[in-house]
Amino acid sequence: xxxxxxxxxxxxxxxxxxxxxxxxxxxxxxxxxxxxxxxxxxxxxxxxxxxxxxxxxxxxxxxxxxxxxxxxxxxxxxxxxxxxxxxxxxxxxxxxxxxxxxxxxxxxxxxxxxxxxxxxxxxxxxxxxxxxxxxxxxxxxxxxxxxxxxxxxxxxxxxxxxxxxxxxxxxxxxxxxxxxxxxxxxxxxxxxxxxxxxxxxxxxxxxxxxxxxxxxxxxxxxxxxxxxxxxxxxxxxxxxxxxxxxxxxxxxxxxxxxxxxxxxxxxxxxxxxxxxxxxxxxxxxxxxxxxxxxxxxxxxxxxxxxxxxxxxxxxxxxxxxxxxxxxxxxxxxxxxxxxxxxxxxxxxxxxxxxxxxxxxxxxxxxxxxxxxxxxxxxxxxxxxxxxxxxxxxxxxxxxxxxxxxxxxxxxxxxxxxxxxxxxxxxxxxxxxxxxxxxxxxxxxxxxxxxxxxxxxxxxxxxxxxxxxxxx
Numbered sequence: 001x002x003x004x005x006x007x008x009x010x011x012x013x014x015x016x017x018x019x020x021x022x023x024x025x026x027x028x029x030x031x032x033x034x035x036x037x038x039x040x041x042x043x044x045x046x047x048x049x050x051x052x053x054x055x056x057x058x059x060x061x062x063x064x065x066x067x068x069x070x071x072x073x074x075x076x077x078x079x080x081x082x083x084x085x086x087x088x089x090x091x092x093x094x095x096x097x098x099x100x101x102x103x104x105x106x107x108x109x110x111x112x113x114x115x116x117x118x119x120x121x122x123x124x125x126x127x128x129x130x131x132x133x134x135x136x137x138x139x140x141x142x143x144x145x146x147x148x149x150x151x152x153x154x155x156x157x158x159x160x161x162x163x164x165x166x167x168x169x170x171x172x173x174x175x176x177x178x179x180x181x182x183x184x185x186x187x188x189x190x191x192x193x194x195x196x197x198x199x200x201x202x203x204x205x206x207x208x209x210x211x212x213x214x215x216x217x218x219x220x221x222x223x224x225x226x227x228x229x230x231x232x233x234x235x236x237x238x239x240x241x242x243x244x245x246x247x248x249x250x251x252x253x254x255x256x257x258x259x260x261x262x263x264x265x266x267x268x269x270x271x272x273x274x275x276x277x278x279x280x281x282x283x284x285x286x287x288x289x290x291x292x293x294x295x296x297x298x299x300x301x302x303x304x305x306x307x308x309x310x311x312x313x314x315x316x317x318x319x320x321x322x323x324x325x326x327x328x329x330x331x332x333x334x335x336x337x338x339x340x341x342x343x344x345x346x347x348x349x350x351x352x353x354x355x356x357x358x359x360x361x362x363x364x365x366x367x368x369x370x371x372x373x374x375x376x377x378x379x380x381x382x383x384x385x386x387x388x389x390x391x392x393x394x395x396x397x398x399x400x401x402x403x404x405x406x407x408x409x410x411x412x413x414x415x416x417x418x419x420x421x422x423x424x425x426x427x428x429x430x431x432x433x434x435x436x437x438x439x440x441x442x443x444x445x446x447x448x449x450x451x452x453x454x455x456x457x458x459x460x461x462x463x464x465x466x467x468x469x470x471x
Contacts, residue, residue, distance in 0.1 A: 013130040014039055016059040018047040018076060019092075028060065031119055036130065044071035051080055057133035058110075058126060063093035063100070074103055081108045088129040092117070101180075101321055105171060111178045112321060121277055124291060125179060128204055132177075155198045158191070159342045162332045168324055175322050176202035181274070183319045184297040186326030188449040189375030192297040193257060195324065200253040205293060208252030213245045216261035216451020217442065224266055225282050228273075234283025246279045246290055253293045259319065260300040260311060261451045271315045294319065299450065329372040329379065336379065340367050343380050344395065347387040356387055360394040366402050373425040377449055427462045439469035 014037035017028045025040045032038050039056055041047035044065060050056075059080060061073035077089040088110040101112055110129045113122065154173045160166065175182065176199045184192045193212060200210045218226050225234075229244030245254060262270065273279055274294060278287035296319045305311035329336055340359065348356050359367065372378055386399035429448065437443035445455045459466065 013058060013133050014054065014056045015126060015130070016041065016047065016050060016054070016056040018042075018044075018059060018065055018073070019062040020065055021062075024062070031123065032126070035123075036126075044076055047076055048079060051083070055084065057084070057086060058088045058090070058129045060090045060092060060122075060126070063091050074100060074107070077104060077107050077109055086133060088133050090125060090129060102171070105174050105178070105180075105322065108174060109178065112180050116275075118277055120289070121291075128179075132204065154202065157194060158198060159339050160332070160335050161338055162327075162335050164327065165332065165335070168326075171322075172199060172324070173202065175199070177204065179203075179293050180321040181293070181319050182295045182321070183316075183323040184295065184326065185302070185323065186297075186299060187328050187375055188299045189377030190326040190328060191376050192299075192326060193255060195326065196253070196255045196295040196297065199295060200255075200293075203253070203293070205252050209249055210253050210255065211245050211249040212255040212257060214257045214446075214451070216258035216453065217445055220263055223262070224269070227266070228269070228279055228281055230282035231284045234281070238283070241281070244279070244281065246273065246292055247288065249292045250290050251292075253295060256294065256296040258298055258300075258451050259296040260298040260302060260305055261453065264310070264312065267312045267315050271312065271318060274315075274318045329375045336372065337364065337368060339376060339379055340364075340383060343383040344387065347384050351387055353387060353390070355393060356390050356395060357393045358395070360396055363395055363397045363400055366397050366400060370402055371425050374429050374448060378429065426458070427464075430458055430462060430464065434464065434466060434469040437469070439466040441466055 015032060016039045017025060017032075018041045019025050019028070020042050022042065025042060029038050029040060039050050039054055041050050047059075047065075051059075059076070061076050063073040065072050065076070073089075073091050073093075077091065080087045080089060087108075089104075089108070091104050091109050091112045092115050093112070094115050104112055110132075111125050113125065155169055158165075158169060160169070172195070182196075182199060184195055186192055196212070197210060200206060213226060215223060225238075225242070225244065227244050227246060229242055229247055230238050232238055232241045256270075273290075276287075277290055277292075279290055280287045302311050302316055306313050306316060329339075344356070344359070348354060367379075374381075382400050382402065383395075385401065386395045390396070390399045430444070433444045433447045437447060441452055441455050441459075445452050448455075458464075
């Protein structure tokens, strides 16, 4: 429950609607009449005049406003945000290209919505923006005037000193407060779910559910039911009605991991849900209105899949209003040592081994030079193993179970190119996963963070047989 001060309660949030189409202004005024004091403007100049005079905390801005005057919704957003740091701007557009979307986010846009947005969805977004405006105008306690640890490190769960990653986190902090769909790409093990959870935990939905589903780890025949739910008798074995992941994520965030694994038929249904915000269970003709933010992720090249007709272009643009590409660990410089120390501290505490002080020099050199084909997940698993078996004060190369790079001994590496080295490391990781999973393909897929079809492709690529690893 939110406790508001008398100052906050006395503040009446008004909304400013700016659009050069009189029909849109009339419709918007009717939509919000009776809920908020509504101010309207049909030009950039009149909008600025009203803003200076009335200081509305929330505005709905037409992106293409004022084409003749050379000013649009982005220009107004920039002006309003500079004049009032607590201003919340909602951008509406028939089509938002990503450069302009990114500019809007950098300027602090509360949300970016298609003009065809459902009126009830728009009302929910405006309602949340007005509530945040009320809270932001509540006088802060004196101790909050100084920079907090959260402000200096808004995502404490994400460990990095890499400049590119820091810039990504700066943008991530801004979009977390919005409801825009986010697409996260990157190799397996780069931390895509960690980023998705960070967005959720910094958003107004943080008290709602965060529901994750790996679209590649569930058989195709069951995935539709897992996502959308089903009614009793919808198919053989459906002995009772069941809600899907979308319904479970109502008022929260749904994380669709490995979204590229969805078959075309499910992509069509997902697109319809994203457009209408209505979910129909399998075997039902009645839809349910939902309030869910979508974050999707994949380790596959969607541009190539779209070119081959395996991923719908319209779904891609729906999912990627904002997109992030997480670099592999090998491209993050000294972050590998920073993360290694982070995991060492984590597992020293978890396994109650305070006597383990640090990595020895040889071990640090191996960590720094290793290619880490499994990325952060591989690093974490290796260090977890090392801490468990370490017998002295120092974690050694033997504890880590990684061979020294041949460059350590001054040997030439020209006989093996980078691709060959990575494929060799990939095969080693796959063999180790199969040994631990005793040949179970589903377990291997979960361990290395990919889908069953990808594991089958890797088996064929490296000439392995799962049967060899079964007891």
